[in-house]
Amino acid sequence: MKRLLCVLCALPLLISGCGLISQSANDEVFTIATYGGSYGDSIRARFIEPFAEKYEVKVREEIAVSNVTLGKLMQGGSDIDVAFMDGGVSEHAQAMNVLQPIDASKLPNSKSMVKEAVYAKxxxxxxxxxxxYAVGLTYNTEKVKTPPKSWKDLWKPEYQGKITAPSVSNAMGLPFVLGINEAFGGSRDGVDIAVDRLSKLRVASYFDTAGAGENLFQGEEAAVGAAYASSASSLKERGLPIEYVTPTEGAIAGDIRAHIPEKSSNTELAYKFIDFALSVQAQTGLSKDLLMAPVNRNVELPDSVKDQMPYGRNGSIGDLNIPDWFALNENRQKWTIEFNQEVIG
Incomplete structure (x- = not known):
């Protein structure tokens, strides 16, 4: 078995614990911390493989969730040259001083980026x-007679007992709670109003993962609630009577970000890779695969994809409700305890 594993690890393309290595004529290995699942598949197909071919470089993947990638960077980086991490974890990485500053002048495609796509401290x-990506309102058209339009609509009597939403252990859980706080007149400085309102909401179940949320709709345990736009589209593609609505207050957004670790050994190639990821071609492919809103203003999506964007057909990233992750991270433990005690019980 050990001999077989060694043979497998010598193959040009690997998708296993060994990571993926793209074959090239260059002996240099460029390491990218990326995701598993559909997100990792799309990043590989749209970014990594065409980049490796264009620049004739071997690319090794370190596949992990964002928190694990951050842990690796804090322990020395495992020779990671570019790290993909989600919003929230990204701010933790900045605070831990494990990232290099990014010089936008070295990213030609940054001139076409929306302003919301650049993060600075x-x-x-x-x-x-x-x-x-974003969380908005999702509902079953056969079970819900009056479609929701606002976050406040979740409190309608006919929805009670049929509702789902992300738990605070989900990446978008606390942003959802803050969104509810704002919807009812509160600020981003606390969750008291949201906790009070949510404690009175009859929820079928809170979900920890996007997949669990999809299962609740598929099994008809939930008929309406807060869910990922991509999940709603996935359910609809499977033939379920599901529709996604951008709330009047704006869908609550998160994103995938590229970083250059402080100990990256090949920053020149790191800039080339990030710039490649920002190109029209790469951005278009990612949006089609994952229904994520592109950050390059020059991307022109087909109507079928526009309809499934997290902000709706005619919206933009500027319409999304993007959390202040630095403030959220400072209060994460306190707000998590408050939610679990008062809402979950």
Missing amino acids: DGSNFAVSIGF
């Missing part, structure tokens, strides 16, 4: 977004 860029 104390005058220094630390990350760039490669695409936004």
Whole structure:
């Protein structure tokens, strides 16, 4: 078995614990921390493989969730040259001083980026977004007679007992709670109003993962609620009577970001890779695969994809409700405890 594993690890393309290595004529290995699942598949197909071919470089993937990638960077980086991490974890990485500043002048495609896609702290860029996802209103057209339009609509009597939403252990859980707080007249500085309102909401179940949320709709345990736009589209493609609605207050957004670790050994290639990821071709492919909002203003999506963007057909990233992750991270433990005690019980 050990001999077989060694043979497998010598193959040009690997998708296993060994990571993926793209074959090239160049002996240099360029390491990218990326995701598993459909997100990792799309990043591989749209970014990594065409980049490796264009620049004739071997690319090794370190596949992990964002928090694990951050842990690797804090322990020395495992020779990671570019790291993909989600919003929220990205701010933790900045605070831990494990990232290099990003010089936008070295990214020609940054001139076409929306302003929301560049993240800075104390005058220094630390990350760039490669695409936004969002949580909005989702409902079963056969079970719900009056479609929801606002977050406040979740409290309608006919919805009670049929509702789902992300738990605070989900990446978008606390942003959802803050969105509810704002919808009812509160601020981003606390969750008291949201906790009070949510404690009175009859929820079928809170979901920890996007997949669990999809299962609740598929099994008809939930008929309406807060869910990922991509999940709603996935359910609809499977033939379920599901529709997604952008709330009047704006869908609550998160994103995938590219970073250059402080100990990256090949920053020149890192800039080339990030710029490649920001190109029209790469951005278009990612949006089609994952239904993420592109950050390059020059991307022109087909109507079928526009209809499934997290902000709706005629919206933009500027319409999304993007959390202040630095403030959220400072209060994460306190707000998590408050939600679990008062809402979950």
